[in-house]
Amino acid sequence: GFGxxxxxxxxxxxxxxxxxxxxRDSFKSEFLQASPRIILAIIIAIVISKPLEIKIFEKEINTVLLKEKNAMALNNKKEVANYFKSDVEKNKAETDNLKTEIAKKEKEVNTLYETYIAEAEGTKGTMKLGKGPVFKEKIAKHNLASTELDSIRKINLAKIAINDKKAITLQADLDKKVSETQPIIEGFDGLMARINALNKLPIIPSLFIMLLFLAIETSPIIAKLLSPKGEYDYKLEDLETALKATLTQDKYQRNLLVKTSASMHDKVYEDIAQDKKLYDLQRQKATELLELQAHNFVEKQKKTI
Structure with a gap:
């Protein structure tokens, strides 16, 4: 229907x-007259050819759009990841510090354990076999460190569990953000996107299609310019000149009528101005009017006294 x-x-x-x-009698005049129409024909050819090119190269355009969508999806994931990066890294750093603290304390406890065992065996320290005062001192240090380790492990493991939950929440938020923006990327399939994708394809096929429509659109105008005057052109010229002559004559007659009418009116009013009888009548009426005005003025003055 639309087609x-x-x-x-x-x-x-x-x-x-x-x-x-x-x-016209001059090709240059005809070309100047037709130049706006040629430009319009070029615009029409471009407008018509683009939708057809999009349809013809639909598969190739879909391939380009798919690549662009994949690239956009990857960039989107990177941007979302960068958005959550500071929180994720901060949470991970806290967890690593807690684990490092536990590992450091475990190493200290193990070292103290090896120390008091070596003291008991007489291989290090006082080099005396048995559980003497030094042994008791070292085992006391070990027990104290072991108690501290249990406390640190309990506290830090609780914090690590909280951080693990926070990490899961951050990852869920990240995935949610990505999934929310994915439909926008999937919808990147409009007319402008397809035109841009078409422009990324080799230009030669599109150029030939546009030139074909350009030739189709401009051929009637070019044929009109190259063809000699025909019967229709002569008849049209005859009608135009006849109409132009009629309009010129009508305009001249109207102007002449206005001038004649003005001249007649001037002469009539000039004759009226020289009429003595009409002058006397006008003078009498003016005198009566002045007398009436003077009488009214006197009456008003009397009322104010």
């Missing part, structure tokens, strides 16, 4: 463009 309407629109527009070009 038929579009075709009829273009057909009538082309018909109007060609029919309004007048044949």
């Amino acid at each position: 038929i309407v579009w075709g009829l629109l273009i057909f009538n527009l082309d018909r109007f463009i060609v029919s309004t070009i007048r044949k």
Whole structure:
């Protein structure tokens, strides 16, 4: 339906463009007259060719769009990851510090254990076999460190568990953000996106299609310019000159009528101005009016006294 309407629109527009070009005695004049129509034909050719190119190269365009969507999806994930990066890294750093603290304390406890065992065996320290005062001192240090280790492990493991939950929450938020923006990327399939994708394809096929439509659109105008004057052109010129002559004559007659009428009115009023009887009548009326005004003025003055 739309294709038929579009075709009829273009057909009538082309018909109007060609029919309004007048044949002149000079090719230069004809070309200047047709130049706006040629530009319009070029615009129409480009407008028509683009949708057809998009349809013809649909598979290739879909491939380009798929690559762009994948690239956009990866960039989107990177941007979202960067958005949560500081929180994730901070949480991970806290967890690593807690684990490091536990490991450090465990190492200290193990070292103290080896120390008091070596003291008991007489291989290090006082080099005396048995559980003497030094042994008791070292085992006391070990027991104290072991108690501290248990306390640190309990506290830090609780914090690590909280951080692990926080990490899961952050990851869930990250995935949610990615999933929310994914439909926007999937919807990157509009007309402008397809035109941009078409421009990324080799230009030669698209250029030939556009040139084909350009030739189709401009051929009627070019044929009109190259063709000699025909019967229609002569008849049209005859009608135009006849109409122009009639309009010129009517305008001249109207101007002449205005001038004649003005001249007649001037002469009539000049004759009236020289009429003695009419002058005397006008003078009498003016005198009566002045007398009446003077009488009214006197009456008003009397009332104020």
